[in-house]
Amino acid sequence: MPTAPRTDKITKVAQIGTGYMGGGIAQSLALAGNDVWLADADQESTQRNYERLLKESELFEGQGLFAPGSTEVLKEKFHPAASIEEAVADVHFVEEAVFEDPAVKKDVLSRVEKAVTPGTIIGTNTSTIPVKVLAEAFEDASLFLTVHFSNPAPFIPGVELVTGEATDPAVLPLIDDLLTRAGRRGAQVKDVPGFVLNRLQYVLLKEAMTVVEEGVATPADVDTIVSTTFGFRLPFFGPFAIADMAGLDVYAKGFKVLENHFGDRLSAPANLTSLVEAGKFGTKTGSGFLELEPEKLAALIDYRNKAYKKMAELLDELGPSPLAE
Known part of the structure; x- marks a missing residue:
């Protein structure tokens, strides 16, 4: 026993x-x-x-x-x-x-x-x-x-x-x-190889390396884009919350553009298309990957804007990374 x-x-x-x-x-x-x-x-x-x-x-x-x-x-x-x-x-x-x-x-x-x-x-x-x-x-x-x-x-x-x-x-x-x-x-x-952290991290790194191999951008420019755009949001919100706030209908259309160029590997996942077909576009409809009561939307937007402003102030206070040119 x-x-x-x-x-x-x-x-x-x-x-x-x-x-x-x-x-x-x-x-x-x-x-x-x-x-x-x-x-x-x-x-x-x-x-x-x-x-x-x-x-x-x-x-x-x-x-x-x-x-x-x-x-x-x-x-x-x-x-x-x-x-x-x-x-x-x-x-x-x-x-x-x-x-x-x-x-x-x-x-x-x-x-x-x-x-x-x-x-x-x-x-x-x-x-x-x-x-x-x-x-x-x-x-x-x-x-x-x-x-x-x-x-x-x-x-x-x-x-x-x-x-x-x-x-x-x-x-x-x-x-x-x-x-x-x-x-x-x-x-x-769940008990799968790479769990969640490294499964996501390795996929991002692999695609970033592919971007560089294709000559789309340099490693330094890729790092700049990541750290100053979607990476700037990640200390506060995960990918589902970010997608809900941006609009799942917007993401579905974006996936269509990517699929047309890159094929099935960048097509919209079924769980996204199902939500969009059901009229669940994220925070603007109150329902998406996450559920949000309508009265909390304004508070969420206020928090988001304050968080990003504070992040910018913190980065200014710390000064440029030793990797910065």
Whole structure:
């Protein structure tokens, strides 16, 4: 019979893999008040990364990116361990962040399962590998799931949560609470390769590379267009909200132009055409991919305009990126 989670609140965490990504996750969870045991390939690597994370925290404090006193908090909450087995022996949650290689991850996860206290939740930070693949490493995968942070982990709030067929639903509220206390927002997605984040990100990158290969624009100009147009909106709204506000009928006509030139790969998806045929054009009709009560439309437009104005002011305050000409 599968084992239930051993606690009703995660306060003790083991971070396995303490490089750039894993170290950032460890910082985030420790600064949220959790004790975090650190382990890497060997004790020397763990100690080296522990010292690096403290130096990095001092730098972030000096830059105003971490709150004053953060480094002292990390010194108190970090516990470098002599081995993976020692790190995971008495914690509520283990987060694995080793190389993005199924064989390497399976080996580490198998070691973790054998060393944890029964009831310990085990997460992986894989960015593309399905849970069902890595679950093969377990005798009992009921407390295993993907908890995918994004780079750089101390500053990016979104986290993908991916459960497998065997995953006990009881783990999700515990992980959600852990993430909320760390100032993160979890979103649950299905167990498919690439999940949502990288599936979208890779498609954008692939099309951008194709644009450059075709001589339509340079890499620098593509980046400028993305960051100053639709990318400018993305901190506030996802693609469905943006499409609803622009008008789904407008998008349907735009897809027709693209389809005529590029063929089926850029034809309108069926879920868009179905909405347009039903007269659901987005916010202007109150219904589209999202539902919006008519009295909220003015408030949404006000928020959108203020958000974009504030974004422009923030970019002016920060000044040009080091990549800018």
